[in-house]
Amino acid sequence: MILKNIRYIITQDDERRIMEWTDIRMEEGLIREIGRELSPGRGEEVVDLSGKIALPAFINAHNHTPMVLFRGYEDDRPLKEWLQRMWAKEGRLTGRVARAGAKLALLESLSHGIATTLDMYEAEEVAKAALEVGVRVATAPPLISVFAPAEERLKATERFHRNYRGNPYVLPVVNLHSVYTNDEDAIRRAAELSKRLKVPLHIHASETREEIYECRKKTGKLPVEYLDSLGAVWERSVLVHLGWVARWEINIMAERGAKAVHCPSSNMKLGTGGFFPYPGDNGWPRDGLRSVKQHPGPLQGDEDDGAHPEAPVLELFYCHGPGCIGCGHEGWGGGCGDKGRED
Numbered sequence: 001m002i003l004k005n006i007r008y009i010i011t012q013d014d015e016r017r018i019m020e021w022t023d024i025r026m027e028e029g030l031i032r033e034i035g036r037e038l039s040p041g042r043g044e045e046v047v048d049l050s051g052k053i054a055l056p057a058f059i060n061a062h063n064h065t066p067m068v069l070f071r072g073y074e075d076d077r078p079l080k081e082w083l084q085r086m087w088a089k090e091g092r093l094t095g096r097v098a099r100a101g102a103k104l105a106l107l108e109s110l111s112h113g114i115a116t117t118l119d120m121y122e123a124e125e126v127a128k129a130a131l132e133v134g135v136r137v138a139t140a141p142p143l144i145s146v147f148a149p150a151e152e153r154l155k156a157t158e159r160f161h162r163n164y165r166g167n168p169y170v171l172p173v174v175n176l177h178s179v180y181t182n183d184e185d186a187i188r189r190a191a192e193l194s195k196r197l198k199v200p201l202h203i204h205a206s207e208t209r210e211e212i213y214e215c216r217k218k219t220g221k222l223p224v225e226y227l228d229s230l231g232a233v234w235e236r237s238v239l240v241h242l243g244w245v246a247r248w249e250i251n252i253m254a255e256r257g258a259k260a261v262h263c264p265s266s267n268m269k270l271g272t273g274g275f276f277p278y279p280g281d282n283g284w285p286r287d288g289l290r291s292v293k294q295h296p297g298p299l300q301g302d303e304d305d306g307a308h309p310e311a312p313v314l315e316l317f318y319c320h321g322p323g324c325i326g327c328g329h330e331g332w333g334g335g336c337g338d339k340g341r342e343d
């Protein structure tokens with residue numbers, strides 16, 4: 001197939017080249033050739049993309065895909081109350097419905113150019129949905145030790161890894177819900193497992209003021225400090241939200257090479273009141289920390305804070321996203337120095 005007369009191709013190669021009025025030849029889902037005036041072979045399909053932009057697919061660095069089914073429910077409640085109400089609804093969710101929700105969310109994501117999603121939900125159902133849709137998800141069974149013994153969930157995580165290791169569409173991670181839904185032992189063991197399997201450790205952290213207050217009261221430490229003391233802040237940790245993170249905690253993350261995902265639209269939906277200190281503010285380390293902005297997911301309201309074609313935003317999406325998930329943008333020169341998957 002030839003994609004003809006593309007107005008702009010925005011690459012993410014080392015020079016960040018932008019090409020104009022160019023053609024792309026695709027074969028078996030891969031870019032085979034880029035150039036002007038490519039002539040089609042016999043029977044080769046040609047699609048005219050005059051006036052269109054071609055750019056690498058986006059990565060959503062934090063999602064709970066089946067929750068698209070709860071869109072608009074319980075808006076404007078504090079996180080804890082919102083979670084209690086959601087957990088009650090989720091208790092009645094069957095696997096079939098969760099898969100249908102994941103499929104809907106992944107199709108919706110695809111229509112916004114998102115082809116890879118880091119997810120935290122019913123991993124088997126989400127994995128099957130991704131395989132049906134033909135997009136990538138990075139996921140694993142969520143670890144919530146206040147609901148189920150850590151032992152059981154860690155075994156389920158290992159099983160999930162055995163089943164999907166090497167699958168091009170399902171990238172197994174370790175999903176540790178948060179510091180307020182897990183005890184010390186569960187956090188420590190989840191961190192050890194992510195290091196043993198060499199996969200991302202995906203955690204909600206410092207989302208609300210209540211979380212940091214309670215963590216400090218219980219442990220004497222702020223959430224990122226606490227996670228770090230248990231070995232859970234390392235190169236492949238992906239810490240999500242960080243609306244109430246302290247400057248010295250960001251320094252810890254930068255030292256460890258951890259990744260930050262900020263979720264402005266989710267924070268607005270729940271009115272968490274915190275915000276992630278963007279690069280350049282408050283002495284935030286410019287080079288040390290990899291940070292990624294979450295694309296508005298199914299549950300994050302309608303604000304368009306997604307893709308604007310400005311270089312620094314694209315850097316956030318493209319250069320750090322693959323490092324977050326542990327994969328590259330094959331054929332697009334992505335990755336930007338981030339470590340790809342080692343397996």
Ligand SMILES: [Zn+2]
Nearest residue numbers: 062063064204
């Ligand atoms: Zn979340």
